[in-house]
């Protein structure tokens with residue numbers, strides 16, 4: 001049995017002493033379910049948020065700086081003692097925030113609710129969460145904005161938004177879109193996807209929430225999420241390439257240049273942004289021409305045709321690899337060298 | 343090496359110095375770039391947020407155009423975000439033959455088709471440098487080792503996460519390449535907390551405070567760790583780290599003023615190119631001190 005060195009961050013709030021590091025030499029460690037099911041063993045190992053129970057000591061030892069595996073409590077949550085963080089104060093409070101229970105319309109049926117199995121597939125991924133808190137620990141928006149609702153709770157929100165039995169879909173979306181710390185406070189950093197031991201891909205669930213809020217319900221939120229997404233997509237339809245100079249005014253006017261000029265809130269935001277554009281001009285970074293006139297792509301009509309073609313069918317086509325798996329990968333057994341493995 | 347070249351739109355819009363620097367550096371590295379001037383924006387994650395099928399179609403078109411470049415070894419991009427957004431689409435296209443066929447139908451009127459697999463790849467300049475050109479070859483071409491220049495690497499999320507999508511199984515060290523390239527240029531990589539974190543760009547219009555606090559904090563960390571400048575392979579990161587730096591200062595309540603270089607600019611310095619050609623005068627945070635340091639090296 002090989003020996004491993006673990007460098008553990010210890011802390012006891014009652015001692016009045018600061019946290020300190022202590023090194024242990026062990027040859028076995030284990031507790032709780034040990035099967036990535038109970039969600040109780042989240043820690044940071046060599047800086048990565050993960051479950052202790054499904055981390056192989058040998059592999060962790062390979063990444064260990066100076067030979068000792070570094071074990072710390074999870075981030076973004078207060079430490080209660082040693083490796084134990086206050087999940088109630090952060091994680092569970094945020095989960096509560098999204099109303100994590102079904103709100104059906106009217107009286108319950110006499111027997112069970114009958115749903116089409118197909119309609120539940122979309123939310124199976126968000127249901128896989130074991131509430132370990134690893135994503136919360138790793139979240140880069142929460143690191144600077146502790147009020148951000150965060151990956152686990154928003155993934156949970158999608159579990160109910162996507163549930164056909166729930167009657168408050170639009171209200172839920174409106175609530176999450178309008179909250180300044182809601183779906184538009186996620187910085188799309190993939191940290192939660194990277195660390196989640198159950199492949200919940202919380203960021204993807206947040207993107208689904210945005211898609212439903214903007215495309216399905218046309219929710220024009222005060223955070224400008226709707227305007228930004230619409231502006232981006234419209235500009236590319238029109239020009240094929242993106243121009244930041246037009247993106248700003250457009251995204252502050254629900255996607256319309258004209259509205260940006262008349263909507264007072266949009267105007268305020270836009271003028272706050274102007275110094276940035278002017279600075280760009282002054283530093284010689286951007287010529288007035290690039291700032292004001294949009295380059296148009298050759299063959300733009302082709303892009304427009306594709307937009308029309310794709311957007312003309314009612315059903316949104318989404319390929320969720322969590323559900324379909326990588327059906328093609330085995331068949332050839334080789335991956336492109338760029339390594340886009342599913 | 344002949345390559346299909348996707349410069350991205352930001353490098354031709356708000357960070358023209360990046361496009362120029364790449365054009366100057368490529369021949370020095372023995373690269374022949376065939377620019378995909380008919381290709382469209384990768385969508386930077388925003389299009390797939392809006393409509394996944396559309397994003398996959400747009401990028402399949404870019405891949406098809408790149409695959410059509412005669413004699414090209416592969417496709418190169420100079421934007422972490424392009425890499426991530428395109429890899430995301432490629433992952434879906436490669437995963438399912440029926441889906442790929444469906445997307446290819448949208449390309450048919452132009453006679454284009456994306457073909458999966460084989461030896462075809464799409465790599466960011468950073469990956470290309472290490473995996474295709476090789477660090478030894480780079481070192482051999484360095485005429486001005488940047489001795490004494492302390493450089494903080496800033497990767498950009500899209501090129502480090504999620505590792506499964508970004509080929510880390512095959513190339514597990516892709517999150518260390520910037521440090522390696524900095525060393526190959528003769529400079530010293532600086533370790534600091536924010537090197538692999540998010541610059542905050544995606545939410546600069548929806549939550550300015552969260553966004554600029556991230557940008558400001560990373561630059562402050564790099565400064566505190568003793569960096570003379572930061573280098574990034576992502577022009578979108580550059581927008582938040584350089585263009586917005588005068589404003590992000592307010593959110594971290596301190597002065598910053600740390601120059602942010604594009605990856606080809608750093609390489610260009612080591613390859614002996616001049617400052618103007620690399621567009622070093624076109625930054626918001628002045629690069630004068632970096633220039634002075636490098637100029638002193640040349641004189642020595």
Ligand code: SF4
Nearest residue numbers: 139141186187189192
């Ligand atoms: S993608 Fe969004 S939710 Fe996930 S870790 Fe990053 S900021 Fe947090």
Ligand code: SF4
Nearest residue numbers: 129130132133135196
């Ligand atoms: S989403 Fe994943 S990482 Fe986050 S709490 Fe659930 S299981 Fe853990």
Ligand code: SF4
Nearest residue numbers: 350351352384423424
């Ligand atoms: S990531 Fe940016 S630069 Fe690259 S294509 Fe997309 S929008 Fe353009």
Ligand code: SF4
Nearest residue numbers: 498499540541543579
């Ligand atoms: S750091 Fe920000 S802009 Fe840069 S790649 Fe990540 S999300 Fe994008």
Ligand code: FES
Nearest residue numbers: 034038039041053
């Ligand atoms: S011990 Fe239960 S999840 Fe790790």
